[in-house]
Amino acid sequence: xxxxxxxxxxxxxxxxxxxxxxxxxxxxxxxxxxxxxxxxxxxxxxxxxxxxxxxxxxxxxxxxxxxxxxxxxxxxxxxxxxxxxxxxxxxxxxxxxxxxxxxxxxxxxxxxxxxxxxxxxxxxxxxxxxxxxxxxxxxxxxxxxxxxxxxxxxxxxxxxxxxxxxxxxxxxxxxxxxxxxxxxxxxxxxxxxxxxxxxxx
Numbered sequence: 156x157x158x159x160x161x162x163x164x165x166x167x168x169x170x171x172x173x174x175x176x177x178x179x180x181x182x183x184x185x186x187x188x189x190x191x192x193x194x195x196x197x198x199x200x201x202x203x204x205x206x207x208x209x210x211x212x213x214x215x216x217x218x219x220x221x222x223x224x225x226x227x228x229x230x231x232x233x234x235x236x237x238x239x240x241x242x243x244x245x246x247x248x249x250x251x252x253x254x255x256x257x258x259x260x261x262x263x264x265x266x267x268x269x270x271x272x273x274x275x276x277x278x279x280x281x282x283x284x285x286x287x288x289x290x291x292x293x294x295x296x297x298x299x300x301x302x303x304x305x306x307x308x309x310x311x312x313x314x315x316x317x318x319x320x321x322x323x324x325x326x327x328x329x330x331x332x333x334x335x336x337x338x339x340x341x342x343x344x345x346x347x348x349x350x351x352x353x354x355x356x
Contacts, residue, residue: 159200160226162209167225168196169308170213185212223340230304232342233311233335241300245290248283256341261285265349269327270319272349293319302333311335316352328352 171181171192178196179189185208195201195209206225213220232254239247261276263285272292276285295317302315313333320326330352336344 158203160203160206161198161200162195162206162225163228164196164198165306166227166229166308167209167213170220171196174213174215181209181212185209221339224309224337227337227340229309229311229335229337230306232337233304233313233333236335236342237300237302237313237315237333240286241298244297245283245286247286248279251342252279254342255279255282256338256343259342260344261347262344263347263349267327267329267349267351269321269325270329270349293321295319309337311337 171178174181176184177189178192182189182192185192187205187208191201191205192209195206201209203222207222210220210222210225235254236247236251239250243250257278259278259282261282263272263274263276265271265273270293272285272288276282300315300317302313305312305314311334313335314331316328316330318326318328328351330350332348332350334344334346334348335342336346
């Protein structure tokens, strides 16, 4: 790991505002100048120790802020997950396993009659089980997902439509809502919701 890292500007700013602090107040609590905090909030690269000190200043008894949280980019991780899901299907886990927390949980809810994939899948093994089930049941055009993303401090929501083909040759247009949850810079939970796409005739 490089000694200098970019700070996740959105997370830093949201945590600072959540504490009710100005940039100057955070700088004072962390022992730095407000110029350095401005640099961090505009995407500047900081020394790892400096980021740790800022994380410590932002930490409370209720919320421990870590280096990983301030340097991870949750949107990039969500996009990487989606890209590998789209391109590699059931073979995606080795490519994204370093982003997955040890206690990762995938919870799947389906409001689509032809999509009987529901339940909770635990850990990387559970994710692989779901992927095997999903891609063993359905086929689709690869490299076709075009999600819209909404981003928060420790979550990302992706929404996209996909046409799924079943083995009995029926097609199902499905709307997917995928909620990515992060803890300490790792993907800790995904909540998937599948709904039928309503089309007007």
